[in-house]
Structure formats: structure tokens, C-alpha cells
Amino acid sequence: MSLIRRIIPCLDVQSGRVVKGVRFQDLQDKGDPAALAAAYEAQGADEIAVLDVAATPTGLQTQRTVVEAVGRALSIPLMVGGGVRTLADMGALLESGADKVAVNTAAVLRPSLLAEAEKAFGRQFVVLSVDALRRDGAWVVTTRGGRDATSRPALDWIREAVDLGAGEVLLNAIDADGTGGGYACDITASISEAVGVPVIASGGAGGPEDILKVLTAGKADAALAASIFHDGRWTVGAVKRYLSEQGVSVRC
Amino acid sequence: MATGHANVRSLLNAFERLGVDAGLTADPETVRRAGRVVLPGVGAFGAVAARLEQGGLMQALRERVAAGRPLLGICLGLQLLLEASEESPGARGLGAVSGTVTRLAVQAGAKVPHMGWNLVEPVGADPVLGAKPFHAYFVHSYAARPAASGDVAAWCDYAGDRFPAAIRRGAAVAVQFHPERSGPAGLALLERFAKGSP
Numbered sequence: 001m002s003l004i005r006r007i008i009p010c011l012d013v014q015s016g017r018v019v020k021g022v023r024f025q026d027l028q029d030k031g032d033p034a035a036l037a038a039a040y041e042a043q044g045a046d047e048i049a050v051l052d053v054a055a056t057p058t059g060l061q062t063q064r065t066v067v068e069a070v071g072r073a074l075s076i077p078l079m080v081g082g083g084v085r086t087l088a089d090m091g092a093l094l095e096s097g098a099d100k101v102a103v104n105t106a107a108v109l110r111p112s113l114l115a116e117a118e119k120a121f122g123r124q125f126v127v128l129s130v131d132a133l134r135r136d137g138a139w140v141v142t143t144r145g146g147r148d149a150t151s152r153p154a155l156d157w158i159r160e161a162v163d164l165g166a167g168e169v170l171l172n173a174i175d176a177d178g179t180g181g182g183y184a185c186d187i188t189a190s191i192s193e194a195v196g197v198p199v200i201a202s203g204g205a206g207g208p209e210d211i212l213k214v215l216t217a218g219k220a221d222a223a224l225a226a227s228i229f230h231d232g233r234w235t236v237g238a239v240k241r242y243l244s245e246q247g248v249s250v251r252c
Numbered sequence: 253m254a255t256g257h258a259n260v261r262s263l264l265n266a267f268e269r270l271g272v273d274a275g276l277t278a279d280p281e282t283v284r285r286a287g288r289v290v291l292p293g294v295g296a297f298g299a300v301a302a303r304l305e306q307g308g309l310m311q312a313l314r315e316r317v318a319a320g321r322p323l324l325g326i327c328l329g330l331q332l333l334l335e336a337s338e339e340s341p342g343a344r345g346l347g348a349v350s351g352t353v354t355r356l357a358v359q360a361g362a363k364v365p366h367m368g369w370n371l372v373e374p375v376g377a378d379p380v381l382g383a384k385p386f387h388a389y390f391v392h393s394y395a396a397r398p399a400a401s402g403d404v405a406a407w408c409d410y411a412g413d414r415f416p417a418a419i420r421r422g423a424a425v426a427v428q429f430h431p432e433r434s435g436p437a438g439l440a441l442l443e444r445f446a447k448g449s450p
Contacts, residue, residue, distance in 0.1 A: 003366070003369075071261060197365070251387045
């Protein structure tokens, strides 16, 4: 049978609290990370992502405290990202309870970090996070949470990163983030078909139809969403029931 | 048991939630004497096998299995029960179960590692695994191929490759998935192992 598609609620964390904005701006408080994570697990989440949106160099200690608290509350996998710069950062997060760590800017600046991380922790621990931006019809890689655009085509970079050691790809289409206007299915599908590792689609979920679309037309292995769950518009369970009715294989 | 690499924190968290007194050790004597031993493991077969061999832990584990004392292997901890692995030619496992470990043989286009939730189907009623199929969280690129199908306690199917999700040899049971990350079904499994009769 084909692998079950995963639904991953995402907790964007700043100073120990869950926040959410639109395209990374105008952040609003959405609650305590461990309490929200436990609630999403109870609703049927397949995995939880905790991303430090402030991602400051001094933030690692705060992030470790959050990861420890969330990890204690969970019995499902925990992915952690945001501001991860070095192998030592990754090791510290593993020790705190992260099952996988997402690296973004640091890997763009120094791709060999991915190979070193794969050697030290195994491929399953290394998630390549990509903030992609559509520019003149092409998807390019951005760094520093979307603040700096590069000229590198997203697909090109992701291929290299997977060859180096990334075991999974977290693809965030930042044009769509927090807008509820739907995932970027075109780029997600082309990347999912091009690489031999799972692709997690992120950015733009407004409802279960968007999630259905990215898991089918977008060929994503998993869908990450934040706003639709934080706002209480949808529970994870309700989304999975809808997906199941539409013929998508999910864990109920 | 401390094998390095593995997210042992999540395993310790799980036992804490279950009210089970658990600690981390790399001491062969403790491994021989403990009431229950868990061998977790993420990483390469050869590297972890070498570390266990150097620390005298491989021998302690072999004695434990031979004596019929409870052991739970998780992920690489299952693969280490076999004799060898394609992942690390020349490296020796525990050899408690005859057979080797080979790369997942999936249909064209299917992704490896096998990462995510999949259905575990127990062969019969196992005191630790239970009798009913359940979903569990997998992360692996290799799978055990025991010589005798009687050693397989549960099966899983991924993209055309039917592989052992669990193996049992006496009081030693091992799972390819991560019970500490498999929600309530995984916690129940850990509880049955920790609190069951020896």
C-alpha cells in the first residue's frame, strides 16, 4: 500500500509563545506551544513542527526549552527548525528531544553542512527547509525567512541538497504563507517528482480542499498548516475525515 | 541503552509518561542485570555495532538474549539482532536471529527512506505487540530479512516490499518502527513491554 499522507500542524514560536502572521509579518499570539502540541496530537496530528520565527543567535536556549516541553507532551514525531546554524545547534536540539531538524539559510550559505549532518545524525534527522518565492515566473530560493532572495532556482538547490544528505524537504511557498489562498501545487509537484525523499508542502492552506489538492495534484507526501488549526476553523481530525472521504490514505 | 544518535530523549519521555523508571546506560553489567532492556538506535549498522562491540555491550546483549531475558530492540535495534547488513559490509550484528539486513526494495518512483506512518500487522497474538493491526511511525532505508519466517512477529508493506515490522526470539522482541513516536498505540506497546510478565 502507498504511504499514509501526513498532516503536520506547525507552531511558529517566538519568545516561547506560538505566533502566526501573514507572509511572516504582523505576528499574533496563539498560545502555549506544549499545550497546543498536545491538543493537536489528541486531534490526530501525525507530526508536529516547531519553528522559531525569531531565529536569533541567542534564541537557541529559549528554543531548547520549548522543544523539551513540547517533546515531553508528545508521543508523535517532532520537527524543529528556525535559526539552526551549526552541527552543534543540531546536536543540542536532538538532545532536547527533536526527531528531526530543519535547516534553511545555513545550508544555502554552506551546503556541506547537510553532508556533515547526515554523517553525524543520519539522513532521517536532516530536513531541508526551503522558502521559495515566485519571481518572473520561476521559483527561486530565499534566505533569512524570505528577506533575501537569491537567483538560485528552487529545484536546482533542492536536488543538490538531497544529494548531499537531506532526508526530507519542507517546501514553503512564501507568496502563499498565511494567506489561506491555497498551496503552490505546481512547484510542489515538480519537486516531489524530481527528488526521492518525502516533500512536505507548507504555506497557504485555507481549508481542507487546499490540503487535498496539494496531496493529490501537488503530489506532496505531507501537508503542514498553521492558521487553519490555530484559528479553530478546522480540527486536524475533521481535515483527515474529509481527506479520507476523498480517497486519500490517512491515519485515523 | 545509549547507542548514540538516537533520540533517546523521546523514549525516556515516553517511559516517564507511563510512570516507568528508566535510565540510560552503556555499562555491560547493567545490561546483563536490568529487568528490562531497550536497545534503541538510529544511525549506521556498522558504526553502532562497532561501538557496542568495543564497549562489551554486544556480548552482554548476546548473553541476555541467550538467557531468555526481556529485550526490546527499536529500529536499528531490530536490525542489530541479525547477523549482518548490506549497509555496512563486514560488520557483525548480534546474530540472535539468522539472516541479514538489506535495502528496501520498492517499486520505481517510491521514496526511500520509508518515512511516515504505516500499518503494522501482527502475525498472531503477541504479548508486547498485541493481536490487532495498528499504525506506527517508521523511518528506515533497510529492512531485516530473517532466514526463518517463524521469527517474524508482524509484517508491514511499503511500496511493494513486505518486510518484518517486528521480530521475536524468545523474550527478545524488536520493532522496525518507533513506538515512542507512534501515538497511543506505541505508548501501549511500551507499557506492555515494561510492565508485562517477564
